[in-house]
Amino acid sequence: MRPTRPTRALLAGLVAGSLLLTACSDDSGDGPDAEGSASPSSSAGTASASATPYLPVPDGVELTPQGSELEVGEEATVAWEPKQDKVGVLSIRVDRLEKTSFKESFGGWQLDAATKKSNPYFVRATVTNAGDTDLGGLRLQPLYIVDGNNTLVEHSSFASTFDPCPSAPLPKKFGPGKEAEVCLVYLAPGKGELTAVSFRPTQEFNPVTWTGELQQVKKPGQGKKGKKSGKGKGGGRG
Structure with missing residues (x-):
């Protein structure tokens, strides 16, 4: 199954003093909406690469086939159009x-009733600019989670620093070859469960997905190999 349209994270009442946590989501129809789509997903080992990339990329860049299903720790090279006539190419390792x-x-945030009904998740990833366009300041908008209701959930953004997981745009200067470690915050409405991470920039795009075990939140100074908090692997696909 394919996830339904992106859902808007419910953060209108999440306020701490003068700090406001807001989610940026587009329900206008420009984003991915899988209703009515029947194209199947393929595993990373069986997805066949097209003779030509789905977007123009620099010579020598090989995009990960659409429909690839990856595990946490594996890398995908993907492309999208953050602006008209501007193509971004990223290597993403969840x-x-x-x-x-x-x-x-x-702690310290005032949560409204709607927000309390969601489940918060952090997704940590390493991204590298694999193209020839400066992507400074852009949000990783096409990177969603898929919840237990087969819905795409866009990551939340903050009006100021959120230390546990910044969920911030890419660095202001992020030219070719630059690398950054990112942490994105997702709120799954209705106590939804994170079943996959999905790169899906348009409705027509057959998403690239990652699945893996949910772990405990990293503490300050903790290395990447944190203690695992669950044994079940996410079963959904974006």
Whole structure:
């Protein structure tokens, strides 16, 4: 099954003093909406690469086939159009999936009733600019999670620093070859479960997905190999 349209994270009432946590989501129809789509997903080992890339990329860049299903720790090279006539190419390695709680990570934030009904997750990844365009300041908008209701959930953004997981745009200067470690915050409505991470920039795109075990939230100074908090592997695909 393919996920339904992106859902808007419910953060309107999440306020701490003068700090406001907001989610940027586009329900206008420009983003991916899989209703009515029947094209199947393929595994990374069986997905066949097209003779030509789905977007123009620099010579020598090989895009990961659409429909590839990866495990946490594996890397995909993907492309999307963040702006008209501007193509971004990123190598993305999803490093870690974390399930947290509002009590553990959002101490001091005032949560409204709708927000309390969601489940918070952190997704940590390493991204490298594999193209020839400066992607500074852009959000990783096509990178969603898929919840237990087969819905795409876009990551949240912050009006100021959120130390546990910044969920910030790419660095202001992010030219070719630059690398950054990122952490993105997702709120799955209705106590939804994170079942996969999905790169899907358009409705027509057959998504590239990652699945893996949910782990405990990284503590300050903790290395990438944190203690695991669950044994079940995410079963959904984007």
